[in-house]
Amino acid sequence: MSNGEMEERIIDHLRRNGKDTALKICKALAVSRSVANKHLYDLEKSKRVKKNDGTPPIWDLMETPDDPRPVLKTDTVEKVSEIVRTGGKTGLKAHEIARDHGLTRKTVNKHLHSLMDKGEVLKTDSNQWTSTGHQDSQASGDVTVSDSVLSKCFDIIGKLGKGAYGCVYKAQHKYDGKMYAVKKVKLTGDADAEVKALAKLEHTNIVRYITCWPSSQDWESCQDTSDQSDSSIVFKGSYTETSDYDSPGMESLSISTESESPAKPSQKHRKESVDPSNPSTTYLFIQMEFCERGTLTTWIRNEKKEQRTIIEIDQIFHEIVSGVEYIHSQNLIHRDLKPDNILFGAEGKVKIGDFGLAATLTNPNGAAIYRTKGRGTRSYMSPEQELHSNYGAKTDIFPLGLIWFEMLWELSTVSEKAYLWPDLRIQKCPEGFCVKYPTEHKFIIMMLSPTPHVRPCATTIKENLDRFFSMNHMLCQKTI
Template sequence: LESLGKGAFGDVYKAREKYTGKSFALKIVPSPREVMALSDLLHRNIVRYFACWVDDIGYQGGGSETDSYSSTQSSSDNLSRKYLYIQMELCKAVTLREWIGDKNTQRDFKRKESLTIAQQIASGVEYIHSKNLVHRDLKPANIMFGQDGEVKIGDFGLVTADNDYDAGNLMERTLYKGTPSYMAPEQSRKTYDRKVDIFACGLIFFELLWKFSTGHEKQAVWHNVRKQNFPQEFVHDFLQEYSIIKPMLCLKPEDRPEAKALKKDLEECICRLNAHEIDGHSSRSV
């Protein structure tokens, strides 16, 4: 029906299943890695997988060369190359990146809403890690919202197996896989584990709470936050969240919390915020 996005690891379209009339997201990729992971994942905060199939050619998007896989390949390439079609849950068009952009322009800031989003991300990451997987490319552009508004982690094009923390015998990795501004420091080395996802989450959670007025400001603050140097105003205004986020950005991966503990901390933070709101309403009513 329409293009939803294009990236280095595949193109995504909105498609309608003829027999049911239901709409889905259809991703076309040249590698089976993503579907192998998605087929094992079933969680409310992860984009749901339904089915997949292989075809010899990519989708001819309206006959346009820019919308077509196969038209950009030679005829000999098309004969040997296979394309994997992945049928997935259709999410809302707005990603977390757009949500954050809108938040930065709004006067009224919804702290609890940001914390709820962070808690749902942590819940999804906890589940991914429980399946012995590492996402490796967590960032706002890869986090979406379902039709019911719940957070949905997507884009598993860089997913890989975890090491399960076995006696320091870390698996060798491909260097620099991920998005540089959200990558953990150790992703420049060949050995790392699931704690790279925790580092990325720490940056995302900070971004959910802090307003950037300009891109230049973000660049300056971002560099410092990656080194655990937070704006003083952030520490003052978000002391509870600061105590959660700072350990997530530890240079040493072993010093970062597990996703399970992170989810629990965020849940407790939301509960304290709710209790404070109730106390505030009670005081005003008296």
């Protein structure tokens, strides 16, 4: 490996992980400490990195204050995309793009990784950036469908939720008469990953995937303001807790029914149109089973503490863990577990949904995969998911601990939860919890460990819960 390539790997590591010591850098890159130090000091001389005066020193990226090259604005990321698309099949390196186009290397790297998250560019093993061809195919219409499958085959009943990148509809199939949840997202790498994850999963505690199709037609339910007040469909997700890097989908794929009469579809409220700001926009529609009994968030909010039986809580949580165990067995992690994404099917069966952030655990060779840090819902994500890019299945265990606590302990107000949550995330439960729930407290404390390897895996949790729950059920029967 050339000096330039090693330096680019170090820069890439610091860009993804933030400040770090030479020891951690050499371990992450699988090189000797002397090699890492040599290149770090070379980069310091070229004013690309800097170190503090600590022992050991901590290294960080640096932009020289007198750098005359312009920094790209956010809305000019398309320029970098265009450069990569016209760079040929072999691709371009980040430093070549910066050098040839008068841009800072840090800015180029920032936008390249942003484009990679959208599925528009790829980085090869030789640090070359190439186009995935997504934009070209969209512009040429290769992947579009001439007629909207959604409008031909479904009657829209209501909009279940809307996010920054799409929305979810409750729709009735015109031929089989069944209700489905249909999710519409922009066709990107994230959408591809969600469909592949859903198609791979077949489990009683996972939202069932039916099919998907691409279309350039944006199909909306355009209920006017007067209709909204009478609609039976009210979305219950809360967006205030999510970060800027949340899933490119919804808070959930379910609804809460506020009245007994369903909203009827209206032909005059339907429209088909292309995004006026981007006529070549292609959408992906994902058809899934409809979970009619709402989300765990609704259950927690509506079921008062005294009405939640320990047997019911045990059963719900056991099904959640069973679903997570299966996800991990398929070499996947969910990365956005929270009450909004846990649904209840027709028979009250728990269904884990929203796989917009699902990712493979390891690559085909079994090696760890480095991910974009900070993606997910900050109030539920694990510390390593928030701060680092190399994490595994244990990242899903941390939110499970929070969810179990939330099911057991009533939080009367939003302010009460906001006050308690930071302490809970560092393993400090409220006074009285460990007395009332001694066994659950031990489980939850382990699941909320800041150190991933201390947390039990989903299979271990399930095995222990089987024994614990059977004892609970026996005690409940004796009491009766």
